[in-house]
Amino acid sequence: MRYRICIGNRVAVAGGDMMDLPVPKKARVHRLRVLAGECAGLVARRGSTLLIIFGLRVFYRTIAQGTFHCRRCGGDREFRHRAGRRWFTLFFLPVIPLNSVGEHVQCTTCRTRYVTDALNQPTTAQMQAALPAGMRAAVSAMLRSGDPSSLVSRQRAIEAVIGSGVPGYDEAMLAADLLQPFEAIRPALNQVGAQLTIQAKEWYLAEVIRIAMADDPLTETERHAAMAIGVDLGMTQAQVVGVVAMTEQSAGRD
Numbered sequence: 001m002r003y004r005i006c007i008g009n010r011v012a013v014a015g016g017d018m019m020d021l022p023v024p025k026k027a028r029v030h031r032l033r034v035l036a037g038e039c040a041g042l043v044a045r046r047g048s049t050l051l052i053i054f055g056l057r058v059f060y061r062t063i064a065q066g067t068f069h070c071r072r073c074g075g076d077r078e079f080r081h082r083a084g085r086r087w088f089t090l091f092f093l094p095v096i097p098l099n100s101v102g103e104h105v106q107c108t109t110c111r112t113r114y115v116t117d118a119l120n121q122p123t124t125a126q127m128q129a130a131l132p133a134g135m136r137a138a139v140s141a142m143l144r145s146g147d148p149s150s151l152v153s154r155q156r157a158i159e160a161v162i163g164s165g166v167p168g169y170d171e172a173m174l175a176a177d178l179l180q181p182f183e184a185i186r187p188a189l190n191q192v193g194a195q196l197t198i199q200a201k202e203w204y205l206a207e208v209i210r211i212a213m214a215d216d217p218l219t220e221t222e223r224h225a226a227m228a229i230g231v232d233l234g235m236t237q238a239q240v241v242g243v244v245a246m247t248e249q250s251a252g253r254d
Protein backbone atom coordinates (compact mmCIF):
# COMPACT_ATOMS: atom_id res chain seq x y z
CA MET A 1 0.00 0.00 0.00
CA ARG A 2 1.37 3.44 -0.93
CA TYR A 3 0.10 6.66 0.54
CA ARG A 4 0.53 10.06 -0.98
CA ILE A 5 1.33 13.00 1.14
CA CYS A 6 0.36 16.38 -0.26
CA ILE A 7 1.63 19.74 0.81
CA GLY A 8 -0.09 22.47 -1.13
CA ASN A 9 0.70 21.63 -4.77
CA ARG A 10 3.62 19.35 -3.84
CA VAL A 11 3.09 15.62 -3.63
CA ALA A 12 5.26 12.94 -2.00
CA VAL A 13 4.74 9.20 -1.81
CA ALA A 14 5.31 7.74 1.61
CA GLY A 15 8.10 5.21 1.75
CA GLY A 16 10.53 6.07 -1.02
CA ASP A 17 9.81 8.73 -3.64
CA MET A 18 10.69 11.76 -1.57
CA MET A 19 13.93 12.50 -3.48
CA ASP A 20 12.10 13.01 -6.80
CA LEU A 21 10.05 15.89 -5.49
CA PRO A 22 10.58 19.60 -5.52
CA VAL A 23 12.58 20.26 -2.40
CA PRO A 24 10.36 21.93 0.16
CA LYS A 25 11.57 24.16 2.90
CA LYS A 26 13.57 22.49 5.65
CA ALA A 27 10.77 22.48 8.20
CA ARG A 28 8.34 20.96 5.69
CA VAL A 29 10.83 18.23 4.75
CA HIS A 30 11.10 17.32 8.39
CA ARG A 31 7.31 17.15 8.68
CA LEU A 32 7.11 15.00 5.54
CA ARG A 33 9.68 12.59 6.88
CA VAL A 34 7.78 12.25 10.14
CA LEU A 35 4.56 11.53 8.26
CA ALA A 36 6.20 9.15 5.79
CA GLY A 37 7.98 7.17 8.44
CA GLU A 38 5.30 7.07 11.09
CA CYS A 39 2.12 7.66 9.10
CA ALA A 40 1.03 9.74 12.06
CA GLY A 41 -1.10 12.83 12.28
CA LEU A 42 -4.17 13.71 10.31
CA VAL A 43 -4.16 17.32 9.35
CA ALA A 44 -1.44 19.72 10.29
CA ARG A 45 -1.70 23.41 9.64
CA ARG A 46 1.11 25.91 9.74
CA GLY A 47 0.43 29.02 7.84
CA SER A 48 -1.13 27.91 4.54
CA THR A 49 0.30 24.35 4.61
CA LEU A 50 -2.27 21.52 4.60
CA LEU A 51 -1.25 17.89 4.88
CA ILE A 52 -3.57 15.27 3.44
CA ILE A 53 -2.92 11.54 3.41
CA PHE A 54 -4.79 9.51 0.84
CA GLY A 55 -4.35 6.31 -1.14
CA LEU A 56 -5.85 3.10 -2.48
CA ARG A 57 -6.39 -0.03 -0.45
CA VAL A 58 -8.27 -3.32 -0.85
CA PHE A 59 -10.70 -4.24 1.91
CA TYR A 60 -12.30 -7.65 2.26
CA ARG A 61 -15.62 -8.59 3.79
CA THR A 62 -16.74 -12.07 4.76
CA ILE A 63 -19.80 -13.18 2.79
CA ALA A 64 -19.98 -16.80 4.00
CA GLN A 65 -18.42 -19.19 6.48
CA GLY A 66 -18.37 -22.95 6.81
CA THR A 67 -16.23 -26.08 6.67
CA PHE A 68 -14.12 -27.17 3.73
CA HIS A 69 -11.19 -29.47 2.99
CA CYS A 70 -7.95 -27.49 3.27
CA ARG A 71 -5.24 -29.10 1.11
CA ARG A 72 -2.46 -27.47 3.08
CA CYS A 73 -3.79 -28.54 6.49
CA GLY A 74 -4.79 -31.92 5.03
CA GLY A 75 -8.18 -32.00 6.73
CA ASP A 76 -11.52 -30.33 7.31
CA ARG A 77 -11.17 -26.76 8.50
CA GLU A 78 -13.28 -23.66 8.96
CA PHE A 79 -13.18 -21.20 6.05
CA ARG A 80 -14.12 -17.62 5.32
CA HIS A 81 -15.48 -16.81 1.87
CA ARG A 82 -14.39 -13.22 1.28
CA ALA A 83 -15.09 -10.62 -1.38
CA GLY A 84 -12.65 -7.78 -1.95
CA ARG A 85 -13.12 -4.22 -3.15
CA ARG A 86 -10.59 -1.48 -3.76
CA TRP A 87 -11.31 1.78 -1.90
CA PHE A 88 -10.04 5.29 -2.08
CA THR A 89 -8.86 6.06 1.43
CA LEU A 90 -8.49 9.34 3.19
CA PHE A 91 -6.34 9.32 6.28
CA PHE A 92 -6.34 5.50 6.14
CA LEU A 93 -10.13 5.34 6.18
CA PRO A 94 -12.11 3.92 3.20
CA VAL A 95 -14.11 6.72 1.68
CA ILE A 96 -15.04 5.88 -1.93
CA PRO A 97 -15.66 2.29 -3.14
CA LEU A 98 -13.95 1.50 -6.45
CA ASN A 99 -13.66 -1.74 -8.44
CA SER A 100 -14.21 -5.27 -7.17
CA VAL A 101 -11.03 -7.37 -6.93
CA GLY A 102 -12.73 -10.79 -6.76
CA GLU A 103 -13.43 -13.42 -4.15
CA HIS A 104 -11.40 -16.07 -2.41
CA VAL A 105 -11.71 -18.71 0.28
CA GLN A 106 -9.37 -18.53 3.24
CA CYS A 107 -8.61 -21.29 5.73
CA THR A 108 -8.98 -19.78 9.21
CA THR A 109 -6.34 -22.18 10.56
CA CYS A 110 -3.37 -21.80 8.17
CA ARG A 111 -4.58 -18.58 6.46
CA THR A 112 -3.98 -20.08 3.01
CA ARG A 113 -6.12 -18.51 0.30
CA TYR A 114 -7.79 -20.56 -2.44
CA VAL A 115 -9.95 -19.84 -5.46
CA THR A 116 -13.62 -20.41 -4.69
CA ASP A 117 -13.55 -23.75 -6.57
CA ALA A 118 -12.03 -25.17 -3.38
CA LEU A 119 -15.55 -25.20 -1.94
CA ASN A 120 -16.60 -27.76 -4.59
CA GLN A 121 -14.22 -30.35 -3.15
CA PRO A 122 -15.91 -32.70 -0.67
CA THR A 123 -14.85 -32.57 2.95
CA THR A 124 -13.42 -35.64 4.65
CA ALA A 125 -16.69 -36.07 6.53
CA GLN A 126 -18.68 -35.91 3.28
CA MET A 127 -16.37 -38.47 1.68
CA GLN A 128 -16.76 -40.81 4.63
CA ALA A 129 -20.55 -40.50 4.38
CA ALA A 130 -20.60 -40.85 0.59
CA LEU A 131 -18.91 -44.27 0.46
CA PRO A 132 -21.59 -46.22 2.39
CA ALA A 133 -24.42 -44.13 0.88
CA GLY A 134 -23.16 -44.99 -2.60
CA MET A 135 -22.80 -48.66 -1.77
CA ARG A 136 -26.35 -48.80 -0.36
CA ALA A 137 -27.64 -47.21 -3.55
CA ALA A 138 -25.65 -49.56 -5.78
CA VAL A 139 -26.59 -52.81 -4.03
CA SER A 140 -30.29 -51.94 -3.92
CA ALA A 141 -30.24 -51.01 -7.62
CA MET A 142 -28.53 -54.28 -8.49
CA LEU A 143 -30.78 -56.44 -6.28
CA ARG A 144 -33.93 -54.99 -7.83
CA SER A 145 -32.68 -55.72 -11.32
CA GLY A 146 -32.45 -59.43 -10.47
CA ASP A 147 -34.19 -61.39 -7.76
CA PRO A 148 -34.52 -59.18 -4.68
CA SER A 149 -35.76 -62.13 -2.62
CA SER A 150 -32.62 -64.22 -3.18
CA LEU A 151 -31.28 -64.87 0.31
CA VAL A 152 -27.71 -65.41 -0.81
CA SER A 153 -27.67 -62.16 -2.81
CA ARG A 154 -29.26 -60.22 0.05
CA GLN A 155 -26.67 -61.57 2.47
CA ARG A 156 -23.87 -60.59 0.12
CA ALA A 157 -25.40 -57.11 -0.27
CA ILE A 158 -25.59 -56.64 3.50
CA GLU A 159 -21.95 -57.70 3.86
CA ALA A 160 -20.91 -55.24 1.14
CA VAL A 161 -22.66 -52.33 2.85
CA ILE A 162 -21.25 -53.28 6.27
CA GLY A 163 -17.79 -53.41 4.68
CA SER A 164 -18.25 -49.91 3.28
CA GLY A 165 -18.75 -48.46 6.75
CA VAL A 166 -22.26 -49.17 8.08
CA PRO A 167 -21.66 -51.77 10.83
CA GLY A 168 -25.33 -51.93 11.86
CA TYR A 169 -26.73 -52.57 8.37
CA ASP A 170 -29.31 -55.38 8.44
CA GLU A 171 -32.28 -56.93 6.62
CA ALA A 172 -34.70 -54.22 7.73
CA MET A 173 -32.47 -51.44 6.41
CA LEU A 174 -31.97 -53.32 3.15
CA ALA A 175 -35.75 -53.74 2.79
CA ALA A 176 -36.20 -49.98 3.28
CA ASP A 177 -33.48 -49.21 0.71
CA LEU A 178 -35.17 -51.49 -1.84
CA LEU A 179 -38.29 -49.32 -1.64
CA GLN A 180 -36.38 -46.25 -2.79
CA PRO A 181 -36.93 -45.40 -6.48
CA PHE A 182 -33.79 -45.60 -8.61
CA GLU A 183 -33.95 -41.90 -9.47
CA ALA A 184 -33.78 -41.08 -5.74
CA ILE A 185 -30.56 -43.02 -5.20
CA ARG A 186 -28.67 -41.89 -8.31
CA PRO A 187 -27.25 -38.74 -6.62
CA ALA A 188 -25.52 -40.98 -4.07
CA LEU A 189 -23.83 -42.85 -6.93
CA ASN A 190 -22.80 -39.61 -8.61
CA GLN A 191 -21.37 -38.27 -5.37
CA VAL A 192 -19.28 -41.30 -4.54
CA GLY A 193 -18.17 -41.61 -8.16
CA ALA A 194 -16.82 -38.06 -8.08
CA GLN A 195 -14.53 -38.98 -5.20
CA LEU A 196 -13.16 -42.32 -6.36
CA THR A 197 -10.21 -43.00 -8.62
CA ILE A 198 -10.90 -45.17 -11.64
CA GLN A 199 -9.36 -48.18 -9.89
CA ALA A 200 -11.63 -47.64 -6.88
CA LYS A 201 -14.66 -47.30 -9.16
CA GLU A 202 -13.79 -50.62 -10.80
CA TRP A 203 -13.47 -52.28 -7.39
CA TYR A 204 -16.75 -50.70 -6.28
CA LEU A 205 -18.62 -51.92 -9.37
CA ALA A 206 -17.09 -55.40 -9.20
CA GLU A 207 -18.29 -55.70 -5.62
CA VAL A 208 -21.84 -54.90 -6.75
CA ILE A 209 -21.66 -57.31 -9.70
CA ARG A 210 -20.59 -60.12 -7.36
CA ILE A 211 -23.84 -59.54 -5.41
CA ALA A 212 -25.85 -60.22 -8.58
CA MET A 213 -23.72 -63.28 -9.31
CA ALA A 214 -24.07 -64.70 -5.82
CA ASP A 215 -27.04 -66.86 -6.84
CA ASP A 216 -26.85 -67.20 -10.64
CA PRO A 217 -24.84 -65.94 -13.62
CA LEU A 218 -25.57 -62.37 -14.66
CA THR A 219 -28.85 -61.89 -16.48
CA GLU A 220 -29.28 -59.34 -19.26
CA THR A 221 -31.23 -57.09 -16.88
CA GLU A 222 -28.43 -57.24 -14.34
CA ARG A 223 -25.89 -56.33 -17.04
CA HIS A 224 -27.97 -53.27 -17.85
CA ALA A 225 -28.10 -52.41 -14.14
CA ALA A 226 -24.31 -52.77 -13.91
CA MET A 227 -23.98 -50.43 -16.89
CA ALA A 228 -26.31 -47.85 -15.32
CA ILE A 229 -24.49 -48.02 -11.98
CA GLY A 230 -21.07 -47.76 -13.67
CA VAL A 231 -22.14 -44.76 -15.75
CA ASP A 232 -23.52 -43.05 -12.65
CA LEU A 233 -20.17 -43.69 -10.97
CA GLY A 234 -18.55 -41.79 -13.85
CA MET A 235 -17.19 -44.75 -15.83
CA THR A 236 -17.30 -45.17 -19.58
CA GLN A 237 -19.31 -48.00 -21.12
CA ALA A 238 -16.07 -49.68 -22.21
CA GLN A 239 -14.76 -49.59 -18.65
CA VAL A 240 -17.99 -51.12 -17.34
CA VAL A 241 -17.90 -53.89 -19.96
CA GLY A 242 -14.31 -54.62 -18.95
CA VAL A 243 -15.17 -54.83 -15.24
CA VAL A 244 -18.15 -57.12 -15.94
CA ALA A 245 -15.98 -59.43 -18.05
CA MET A 246 -13.17 -59.56 -15.49
CA THR A 247 -15.61 -60.21 -12.63
CA GLU A 248 -17.25 -63.04 -14.55
CA GLN A 249 -13.87 -64.54 -15.40
CA SER A 250 -12.79 -64.28 -11.81
CA ALA A 251 -16.01 -65.98 -10.63
CA GLY A 252 -15.47 -68.75 -13.17
CA ARG A 253 -12.04 -69.52 -11.71
CA ASP A 254 -13.40 -69.69 -8.13
Ligand SMILES: [Zn+2]
Binds near residue numbers: 070071072077109
Ligand atom coordinates in the same frame (compact mmCIF):
# COMPACT_ATOMS: atom_id res chain seq x y z
ZN1 LIG B 1 -5.55 -24.77 6.26
